Amino acid sequence: MLLGLACPKGMLALMELRHLRYFVAVAEEQNVTRAAARLHVSQPPLSRQIRDLEEELGVALFERSAKSVRLTDAGRVFLEEARAVLQRAGEAVQTVKAVSSGEKGEIHVGYAPSLTVQILPKTLRTFQENAPGIRVHLHDFSTEEMLASLRANKLHVALMIAPSEKLLRGLRFVELHRYALCVAAHPAHPCARGRKVSLADIANERFIAYSRADYPEYHEMLAALFKKLGRVPHIAEEHDSSTSLIAAIEAGRGVALVPESLGCLTGERLKLRSLSPAPAPLLVGLLFRDSGTSAATQKFIASAQAANRK
Amino acid sequence: MLLGLACPKGMLALMELRHLRYFVAVAEEQNVTRAAARLHVSQPPLSRQIRDLEEELGVALFERSAKSVRLTDAGRVFLEEARAVLQRAGEAVQTVKAVSSGEKGEIHVGYAPSLTVQILPKTLRTFQENAPGIRVHLHDFSTEEMLASLRANKLHVALMIAPSEKLLRGLRFVELHRYALCVAAHPAHPCARGRKVSLADIANERFIAYSRADYPEYHEMLAALFKKLGRVPHIAEEHDSSTSLIAAIEAGRGVALVPESLGCLTGERLKLRSLSPAPAPLLVGLLFRDSGTSAATQKFIASAQAANRK
């Protein structure tokens, strides 16, 4: 009975775009028969559709005489309205096609700042050339946030260090660059003397680290590295950004293991020394969902690979 | 074969508002089954309509898994677009209903200035109160132009003198006021002395008349009046507006037969004297098409009658 009120079943056939298309044709031709020809339908159904539309609206759109139809004042107004609706619908289709094909749209890109200082600018430049219609939103996120945002569809792609296998479920990683792990120390520090340093040389140092809360995998990596020597590194401080970590080392408060890319940020304030024997390098690249990647995202991935090839 | 190219018959079922309504429901519920309930349809047809829409667009709007549907980036964009189209369509319907019922819209009103100086302001004031949403366009037209414009649907209603039967085909006239025909003369003119004047008294005067081109029926009236006396009036000048006609009389160049309403425009510059015996009065009222009058026009007619009653 509620249904009966809300929807009188057979009575009320809702207005459709077809009615508007037909109406516009008839209004423009001022003649049902010509409009029917233009629409590739025959005249009687067209007459009926117009009548249905008028009933649905409860408004007479045409004045009818035996020989002609002519718009009423209301019909003239509705002609403008109908044209606007049809145009809006057409624009909607065009827009979604453009988005789908990657001509327009936006993507959200997460990035780990200190790891991507060399990679990100090149990538953005190439992407801008390949997909000028896409607006890029950059998000400086921690690894944790990247993973969560990628899964929640808040992020389309992340420029970051390769996550461990366990964290990768449903995501794909594409390597762009490898960075050796280095010791970063104050220029006056003993480590800064030779060209190379072994883990044993620094096993007793105070370590400056990235914060465990934001970068748990950094701590795992550190622990795993020294476990081979049967040692546990002494983590004296934790920092949540590279800038403050660099400042702490420059102040002589300890040393740190960092990717060689950090050299771009330290300048001459710190010395970076390679480790010998060299541990596994850090893999930096793109992370993204392995299904449902939009055209824009795919273009971004391709641009990143092209920009960092060689 | 041409048809084959232009319209692949079964393949291309054009997008309709129904697709958009269904799509919006599914997108908002993020769930086909709930959306189907909301739309009072069953789930399978809804799935199919969504699929049809995607095929029509050539764009994947949802990412499907066995347990759920989720919008793609393109789908999110199309959701906004579809909502906009539906809203626009709703506005179109509301607008045309408002126009049809006379809440909104515009009407074009023709008027004969010198005959309606007393009628038009009252009418407009009353109409403004009765139909505040209707914009009125005023057109100062000659009788000829009124008739042509009414027939061409350029004018909805005209405030003017009653036209002859022959000119009335397809139009209706409603009387609002009667004005006696008077002699207008310079205050120093002999006619201005007594209270009343007979036609015979002025049969030899120079007549100032409205122009024959714009007001042929004025000349017919003048000729008919004097024909009863077996005379032909001497039309010395023709003017296309009341202001210049008044100026000519004031200059002493002749006398004129005018409606008494002209008194409002002459002030003390001219004297108006009744004719004795009084000829048929001038009927001033509304003229409009007797079919297809819009609600706004009907309201205008009603307002005019109310304002000029009594």
Next chain:
DNA sequence: CCGGCGGAAATATCATGTTGCTTGGCTTAG
């Protein structure tokens, strides 16, 4: 580790309703 269970979407099949076509009647203009 595996198999059953449950929820949700897809598929298949059928019925109904609507669109569209054809024919024919009616009105008016020329």
Next chain:
DNA sequence: CTAAGCCAAGCAACATGATATTTCCGCCGG
């Protein structure tokens, strides 16, 4: 009186919608 154009009626075809069934996947409990 003919011709043009709109409307009405009846019929065919298709698209939409309903019901029943299947498939897929995540979730549990064994």
